[in-house]
Amino acid sequence: MHPTSTDNPDCTLDRLLGRSDIWRGQTKSLDVPAVMNTGYEALDAALLNGGWPTRSLVEVCQKGFQQQEWRVFEPVLKAGSNYVVLLNPPLMPFCQAMIQAGIDLDQVIVVRVSTAADFLASFVELARTASCDILLAWQQPYALSYTELRKCLLATNDGSGLCVLFRAENARQQSSPATLRLLSEITSSDIQLTLFKQKGTLEHSSQPIKISLPKAWTGLMPYHLLDQIPLPGKPDTTQRKPAKVTPLRRSK
Amino acid sequence: MSGARHYYRPGSRLWLALRFSELPLEVLGVDASTETAMVVAEKQIVIYVNESAYKVGVRYGMDVTTAKLLSNCEVYQRDEEKEAKALQDLSAQLYQFTPYIEPYKSEWVTQAGLLLEVSTCLQLFSGIHLLTEKIFTYLHNTHYRFCYGYAHTSQGAWLLSFEQYFISGNENKELFCERLKKLPIQLLHDFPQEVEALEKTGFTNFGDITRQLDAQKITSIKKRWGAQFAQAICDIFAIEQNLQQKSLFDKPRLIYKPVEFFSENIQFDYPINQTDQLHYPIEHLLQNLSQYLRKRQLQCQYIQWIFSDIYHNHFALPVRSDTAESHWELLYDLTLIQLDNRELPFEVDSLTLKCQSAMPLQNRSQSLAFGKRSNSRESARSFAITMAKLKARLGDDAVFKLSYQDAILPESSNQKILLTETANQQLPALHKGALRPHWLLPTPALIEIRKRGLYWRGHLTLLAGPERIRATWWEKPEARDYFIAQRHDHVRLWIFLDLHKKDWFVHGIFG
Numbered sequence: 001m002h003p004t005s006t007d008n009p010d011c012t013l014d015r016l017l018g019r020s021d022i023w024r025g026q027t028k029s030l031d032v033p034a035v036m037n038t039g040y041e042a043l044d045a046a047l048l049n050g051g052w053p054t055r056s057l058v059e060v061c062q063k064g065f066q067q068q069e070w071r072v073f074e075p076v077l078k079a080g081s082n083y084v085v086l087l088n089p090p091l092m093p094f095c096q097a098m099i100q101a102g103i104d105l106d107q108v109i110v111v112r113v114s115t116a117a118d119f120l121a122s123f124v125e126l127a128r129t130a131s132c133d134i135l136l137a138w139q140q141p142y143a144l145s146y147t148e149l150r151k152c153l154l155a156t157n158d159g160s161g162l163c164v165l166f167r168a169e170n171a172r173q174q175s176s177p178a179t180l181r182l183l184s185e186i187t188s189s190d191i192q193l194t195l196f197k198q199k200g201t202l203e204h205s206s207q208p209i210k211i212s213l214p215k216a217w218t219g220l221m222p223y224h225l226l227d228q229i230p231l232p233g234k235p236d237t238t239q240r241k242p243a244k245v246t247p248l249r250r251s252k
Numbered sequence: 253m254s255g256a257r258h259y260y261r262p263g264s265r266l267w268l269a270l271r272f273s274e275l276p277l278e279v280l281g282v283d284a285s286t287e288t289a290m291v292v293a294e295k296q297i298v299i300y301v302n303e304s305a306y307k308v309g310v311r312y313g314m315d316v317t318t319a320k321l322l323s324n325c326e327v328y329q330r331d332e333e334k335e336a337k338a339l340q341d342l343s344a345q346l347y348q349f350t351p352y353i354e355p356y357k358s359e360w361v362t363q364a365g366l367l368l369e370v371s372t373c374l375q376l377f378s379g380i381h382l383l384t385e386k387i388f389t390y391l392h393n394t395h396y397r398f399c400y401g402y403a404h405t406s407q408g409a410w411l412l413s414f415e416q417y418f419i420s421g422n423e424n425k426e427l428f429c430e431r432l433k434k435l436p437i438q439l440l441h442d443f444p445q446e447v448e449a450l451e452k453t454g455f456t457n458f459g460d461i462t463r464q465l466d467a468q469k470i471t472s473i474k475k476r477w478g479a480q481f482a483q484a485i486c487d488i489f490a491i492e493q494n495l496q497q498k499s500l501f502d503k504p505r506l507i508y509k510p511v512e513f514f515s516e517n518i519q520f521d522y523p524i525n526q527t528d529q530l531h532y533p534i535e536h537l538l539q540n541l542s543q544y545l546r547k548r549q550l551q552c553q554y555i556q557w558i559f560s561d562i563y564h565n566h567f568a569l570p571v572r573s574d575t576a577e578s579h580w581e582l583l584y585d586l587t588l589i590q591l592d593n594r595e596l597p598f599e600v601d602s603l604t605l606k607c608q609s610a611m612p613l614q615n616r617s618q619s620l621a622f623g624k625r626s627n628s629r630e631s632a633r634s635f636a637i638t639m640a641k642l643k644a645r646l647g648d649d650a651v652f653k654l655s656y657q658d659a660i661l662p663e664s665s666n667q668k669i670l671l672t673e674t675a676n677q678q679l680p681a682l683h684k685g686a687l688r689p690h691w692l693l694p695t696p697a698l699i700e701i702r703k704r705g706l707y708w709r710g711h712l713t714l715l716a717g718p719e720r721i722r723a724t725w726w727e728k729p730e731a732r733d734y735f736i737a738q739r740h741d742h743v744r745l746w747i748f749l750d751l752h753k754k755d756w757f758v759h760g761i762f763g
Contacts, residue, residue, distance in 0.1 A: 063741075070690040070763040083635060091691040094760060095656040095666050095675075096683050098690075105654055105675035110668075111642060112650045122642055129638040131631035186742045216687050216716065217736065217744050217762060 036162050039075020042209045043193065047180070048200050052076060054162050056179035056199070057153045063169045067091075068184055068191045069136065070101070072211060076162065078102045082133035085126050087111045088119055090138055116142035120151065127155040127163045135163045139171075146175055153177045172196065189213060264371060264425070265505075268384070269356070269401045269409035270391070271365035272339075276300040278396055279334040285397075289325035291316070292362075299330055299362040312361060335364060338396070342366060344510055345394075349373060349387055353508035356410060361441045365398070365413070367406040369505050384419055403428045407488045411439050411458075429489060433459035443484065446477045461485060514544050514607040523562070523599030527591045530603065534587055537605040538580035550610040551576040553672075555583060558604040559596065567597050574636050574671045576611060582633045586640045593644050639671060660723035661730060662759060666692055686719060687736060689746040689760030696757035699747060708758050710739040712747065721748075736762070 035051030037044060044050045052058060060069065067090060070077075077084055084107055086093065098105060111126070113119045119142050126135050144152070149165075156163040165178070172183055181197035185208070192208035274284040276292040277300055284290070289305035291298045298314045308323040316327055343353045343366060352369035370383060377383035380402075391398055401412030404425045412431055435458050440447050455461060464473065470491060474482035485491070487503075518533045534557075545551060553576045557569040571586050642651050655675035657667040669675060699708045706712040717735030724730050731751035738744055746760035 067691060067743075067761060067763040082631070089691075091693060091761065092666060093654060094662070094689055094692040095654050096662070096679060096686075097688040098654070099656060099677050099679045100684065100688060105656070105677050108654060109639075109671065110652055110654065111646070113646060114650075118646055121645060125638050125641055129634055131635040132638070188738070188742050 034160075036076050037079070038072075039079075040209070040211055043211070046195055046209050048198055052162050052164075053179050053199075055157055055160060056163070057149070057156050057177070058162065058164045059171075059176055059178035059181045060164060060166050061169050061172045061181070061183045062166060063183070063185050068186050069164075069166060070097070071191055071213070072184065072193070073134075073136065073164070074101055074103075076134060080107065080133040082107065082131050082161070084108045084134045084136070085111060085132050087122055087126060087135060087137035088113050088139075088142075089136075090140065116144070120144070120148055123152050123163075123165075124155040127152065127161075128158040130160050132159065133161045135159075135161060136166070137164065138166045140166075140168055146177065150177045153179070186213075265369055265404060266371040266374070266380070266423075267403055267406045267409035268368045268370050268387070269365060269403070269406070269413045270342075270368065270387075271356075271363060271399045271401070271410065271413040272342075272396050273363065273399060274300075274302075274397045275335055275338060275364055276330055276362055277302065277328065279331060279338045280328050282328065289323040290328065291319050291323075291325050292328045292330050293319075294330040294332075339364060339366065340511070342391075342394070342396070343508055345390065346387065347508055347510055349377070349383065351507050352505040354406065354506045356406075358441050360444060363441065365410070367409065369406070380419060380421055380423070403432070405488055405490045407484065408432050408490075411435055411488065414439055425490070429462075432488060433457065433462055437461070440484070443477075443481055446481045449477065458488070462489065465491070512548075514541050514610070515604065516540055517602055517604040519602045520600065523601055525596060525599045527596060530591070530600065531588070533603050534605075535580070535584055537603065538584050538587070541583075541605060541607055542578060542580035545578040545607075545610060548610070549613045551578040551613050552607050552610045553577070554607070554609055555587075556606045556608075557587065558606065559598075559600045560602045560604070561598040562601045563598075565598055574639060575632060576614065578613060582636055585633075585637045589637070589640050589644050660721060662688075662692065662721075663695075687716070689744075690763035691761040693759055693761075696748070696759045699756035699758055701756065706737065706747070706756055708739070708745070708747075710741055710743075712737040712739055712745065715744070718749070734759070 034054045035047070035049045036054055037051045038047065047053070060072075062068070078101065084103070086108065089110060093108070093110070095105060098108065111122055113122055119137075119139070123135070123137050126132050126137075152163075152165065169183065172181070176197075178197070179199040180195070183194040183196060185192045185194075190213055191211040193211065194208040272278075277284045277290060280292070282290065284302050286302075287304055289308060289310065290302045291305050291310060292300035293316045296316045298310060298312060298316060298319050301310045301312060301319075305319070305323045305325045310319045310323050310325060314322075319325055320327065339355050343355065346353055346366065346368060350368050350370050350373045352372075354367045355364070356367050357364045368387075370380075373383060374380060377386060384400075388400075399413045399416055401409045401414070401416065402419065402423060403409035403412050405428075408428055412428070412435070415431070415435065417431055437447055437450050437455055437457060437460075450461075455464075461473070465485075470482055470486065473485060516537055518537060520533070524530060541552075541555070553573050555571050557571065559567045559569065569587075569590055571583060571590055573582055573586055575582075577583060639651060651671065652668045653671055653673065653675055655667045655669045655673070656677060656679060657665050658676075658680070659665040667676075697708065699706050699712070701707070702711075704711055706714075715736045715738050718733035719735075720731070720733050722729075722731045729752065732748040733751060734746060734748045736744055737747045744762035745758050746762065747756055747758050749756050
C-alpha cells in the first residue's frame with residue numbers, strides 16, 4: 001500500500017496552513033490575497049495588503065442613522081468594471097448623485113428582501129457569483145447570528161469580489177468571523193474609520209483614519225465669523241472675540 | 253387546364269392582385285356591411301369610410317368632427333399593427349398556392365392587399381380557373397372581403413382589381429392591355445399631382461396615355477410628368493425600354509419567406525410525475541434548439557415549455573433570460589430554477605419546447621484582456637443564473653436597476669427598470685453641477701418646527717441653499733426651496749421648504 005499525503009501529518013499541516021482562511025496570528029500568509037484600492041492613501045496604508053480585501057467579509061459598523069457608505073466606497077464603485085449589487089439598501093439610491101459620481105448605472109443592481117432568511121440566501125448567492133465585483137449589503141433591520149455570519153464569510157471565499165456588510169454600531173460588541181471590521185463615524189469635517197479587527201495582524205491603531213468631507217457639505221460660514229477670515233496683507237484677526245449681541249426677544 | 257395551355261408561356265408572368273378594401277375596419281372585428289355609418293380614423297383624419305357613411309357624404313381625408321356632423325357615424329381608431337399582421341397571416345396561408353407573394357400598400361390612400369405571381373403554379377393546379385377557385389374558397393373562409401384582378405404585371409393586376417373582370421381562361425397580354433386602357437386615370441392614387449395635370453390636359457383614361465405613347469415615345473411622358481411617373485406607366489403595361497438584354501433588367505419576383513419558429517416535442521413511454529425525470533428530455537430539446545439557432549445565426553431570450561398529459565391538459569412554463577442566448581446551458585439552468593419552485597400539475601405524457609421569437613445574432617464585443625475577463629460569457633451566464641434564482645425566490649419586482657428619467661421633481665427622475673433595459677445616464681447640465689444626496693426618501697418626511705428651529709430625529713442647521721425647483725404648474729403646482737442641513741449628529745440632509753404648504757420636508761440623505 002502506497003503512503004498517501006493524508007498519512008503524513010506534516011503534509012496535512014502544511015496544507016492546512018496553506019489555506020487562506022486559517023488565522024495565523026501575526027504571521028502573514030505567503031500568498032498575498034487580492035485587494036481593491038480604497039482610493040484613500042491613509043486607509044490603504046492602514047489596511048493589511050494595501051486595500052479592501054476581496055474574497056472575504058468586510059464589516060462596517062455605523063453609528064446611529066449615519067450612512068456614509070457612498071463617500072467611503074465611491075472610489076471603488078467608480079473603478080469597478082463588473083456588477084455592483086446593493087442588497088437591502090436602507091433607502092432608494094438617487095440616480096442623479098450616482099451619475100454625478102461617475103458610477104455606471106447599468107452596472108448597479110438593487111435587490112430588495114423582506115425576511116432575514118431571504119437576506120441570508122441572497123447574500124450567499126451574490127457573494128458566490130464571480131461577475132459580482134462589489135456587494136454592498138445592509139443587514140438592518142435583520143439580526144444575524146455568528147453562524148449566519150460564518151455562512152456569509154464562507155460564501156465570500158467562493159466568489160471573487162468585495163463583499164461589505166453594513167451593521168449597526170452595537171454589533172461591534174458581538175463576535176464576528178469577518179476578515180475586516182471597522183467603525184464609521186461622521187464629524188463636522190470628516191468621516192472617521194476605526195479598524196478594530198483585521199485578520200492577519202494584531203495591531204490596532206487607536207487613531208481613526210480620517211476621510212475629509214466634500215467642501216460643499218461643510219456649508220457656508222456663519223455671518224458672524226465672516227470678518228475673521230484674514231484678508232491678504234492684513235494681520236490675522238481670528239483671535240479677536242466676536243462682539244456680544246444680546247438676542248432680541250420675540251414679543252408675544 | 254385550358255387556361256394553362258392558352259396563357260402560360262415560359263418567361264411570361266401572370267399576376268393576381270387581391271385587394272382588401274375593408275381591411276382597416278375588419279381587423280378591428282367590426283362587420284363593414286352593416287347599415288350603420290362607420291369610419292376609421294387616424295390622427296383625427298378619416299382613412300376609411302363604409303358604404304353607409306359614403307352615401308351621406310363622408311369622404312377620405314375628412315376630419316372626424318365633420319364626418320360625425322354629416323353622418324353621426326361610429327368612429328374607430330386605426331390599428332396599423334393589426335392590418336400588417338392580417339396581411340402577414342394571409343400571406344402565410346396563400347403560400348400554399350404560390351411562393352411569390354408581395355404585400356402592396358398605397359402611400360396615398362388606405363388600400364392594402366397582396367400580389368401573387370401564379371404563372372409557375374398553373375400546371376400544378378390544373379389551370380387558372382381551378383387555381384382561382386381554390387384561392388377564393390380559402391379567402392371566403394376568412395372574414396376579409398376582397399377584390400381581385402389578373403394581369404401580366406403586378407401594377408396592372410392591382411388596377412384591374414378595381415374592375416374585377418370575369419376569368420375566361422383565354423387571357424393574354426393583349427387582352428390585359430385592352431382592359432387596362434379602359435380604366436380611368438384617377439386610379440393612379442400614388443400620383444395625385446400628375447393625375448390632376450393629366451386631367452387638365454384632357455386625358456381621361458389609360459387609353460389616352462397609351463395613344464400618346466404610340467404617337468411619341470416614353471421619353472415624352474418622362475419629360476412632361478417625370479421619370480417616376482413614366483416608370484409607373486412602364487410597370488403597368490410592361491413596356492420595354494430599348495434594352496439590348498432586357499432579361500437582365502427584369503424586376504425579380506419576391507419570394508415569400510414564411511415565419512419560421514422552433515417547436516419540438518418528446519412523447520414519453522410512461523407518465524412522468526417527478527421533475528427530476530424531466531431533466532434529460534429538457535436538455536435534449538434545448539440542445540436541438542441551440543443547434544437550430546446556431547445554424548440560422550439566431551439567438552433567443554424567451555422560450556416556452558408545454559407539458560401535456562394523456563387527457564390533453566396543457567401547462568405552459570415560460571422561461572425568460574435577461575440576455576439573448578444561442579447556447580442551451582443558461583436556458584437549461586433557468587428552466588430548472590423555474591421547475592424547482594413548482595410542482596407538476598399532472599403526470600406529464602409529452603413535453604414541447606417552443607421558441608417563436610428568435611432574433612438575429614448580435615455582434616458581441618469582447619474585452620481583449622487575456623486575464624480573468626476572458627471568460628466574460630461564462631461570468632455573464634453565472635450572473636444571469638444568480639439573478640434568475642433571486643427573482644424566483646424574491647419575485648421579479650425585488651431585483652431591478654435604476655435609471656434617470658428626465659423630470660424636474662427629484663422623486664420623478666428616479667426610475668426602476670428591468671435588468672434587460674438600458675439605463676438613461678444623460679444628466680442635463682442643470683443637475684450636473686447641483687449637489688444631490690445619495691439616498692432619496694420614498695416620500696418626503698415632514699420636519700417639525702420647534703422653538704429651537706427645525707427638528708427631524710435631531711436638531712437641524714441649514715448649511716447651504718436655497719435651490720428653487722418649480723414644476724408641474726399645469727396640474728398640481730410644486731414649488732420647493734432645497735437646502736443642505738446638518739443634524740446634531742453631523743449627518744447631512746437634503747431638505748426643502750414647500751412654498752405652497754409652507755412646511756419643511758426631508759427628501760434625501762448625503763451618504
